[in-house]
Amino acid sequence: MPTDPRVIWIMAGEASGDILGARLMEAIRRRSPSIAFAGIGGPRMEALGLHSLFPMRDLSVMGLVEVLPRLRFLRRRLNEAVRDIELRRPDLIVTIDSPGFALRLLRRIKNLGIPRVHYVAPQVWAWREHRVKEFPGLWDRLLCLLPFEQDYFSEFDLDGRFVGHPVLQSEADQGDADRFRRRHDIRPDAPVLILMPGSRHSEAPRLMPVFGRMLALLKRRYPTLVPVLPVSSGIADSVRAQAARWPIAPVIVTDLHDKHDAFAAAGAALTKSGTSTLELALAGVPMAVTYRVNPLTAAAVRRMIKVGHVAMVNLLAGRTIVPELLQENCRPDILAETVSKLLSDPAVANAQRGAFAEVLASLRPETGTPADAAADAVMELLPR
Incomplete structure (x- = not known):
């Protein structure tokens, strides 16, 4: 040739x-x-x-x-x-x-x-x-x-x-929940919570302490809760060091297939805005979006932003499908209450899943x- x-x-x-x-x-x-x-x-x-x-x-x-x-x-x-x-x-x-x-x-x-x-x-x-x-x-x-x-x-x-949208090729919906629980020795009835603090070194440190304080509140209601952190290998060591202070030891996932298995096992997720919301939507994981940046960055962005939603799933649907808890609403108590609803109220979770199908169809x-x-x-x- x-x-x-x-x-x-x-x-x-x-x-x-x-x-x-x-x-x-x-x-x-x-x-x-x-x-x-x-x-x-x-x-x-x-x-x-x-x-x-x-x-x-x-x-x-x-x-x-x-x-x-x-x-x-x-x-x-x-x-x-x-x-x-x-x-x-x-x-x-x-x-x-x-x-x-x-x-x-x-x-x-x-x-x-x-x-x-x-x-x-x-x-x-x-x-x-x-x-x-x-x-x-x-x-x-x-x-x-x-x-x-x-x-x-x-x-x-x-x-x-x-x-x-390339999320359609991500295979985020191909995970195996039982395999994830077996691999990480997680009880069949233990709720799994996905936490996605971002893939950049500048992002994760802003959300990790908030996630830790939120877990301290959730532990009272969900004593067997298993938090899972799917992160890139480049920030895994940094995230592991920050999570060492958490009241619940998380499962840290860097392998893509393990991440998709975690999605399949999850009852809810907290994620930064961006493509991760579409991955979770494809996997059918109920979620809330949260984010916190430098206050000066946030002030500058708020003056210039022209859309009514930050979460991609909300933007594409033209309405609020998933909660957006940004900046001053990125608080441990608010996050804990939101996650609790996603884990315990099937109607809330199923309403999100139904809307996800509409969003994903528009991306083909x-x-x-x-x-x-x-x-x-x-x-x-x-x-x-």
């Missing part, structure tokens, strides 16, 4: 982007097995042969205040990425999410004449809509995960393509999987 000389330069800046990038690489290789990849990625992309220019974790930071101390370092990483692209002259560039870094990179390379695709539309429809004016010329195609985004960006003459592409739809959209722009 002749070798395809074409090179796609692909970049992911966080764990979710690494998953997207790996699925996209696999789908592209099914269409052209010998296409080469270069760029920046995490363990999943590296397992497919990508030699990351530098560790992806260098880019995993969020929050206005949290980024400031690392600006010089991030600028240096940006310069490295630009130089690599200038030297390689790839046939196409794909940037995945991480808009703080990716959009700066696209701006720096827009005059090189290389086709560019950005995967995961920036959520300017939620806040800072004025940024749309900065986008023309940054990419040749924008791959959208949410059904309303294609029409939204077309109003600004930006080429958006709805490709479906017209044909195939989201990764296949994304690969087709990318290959259309790849020079022959």
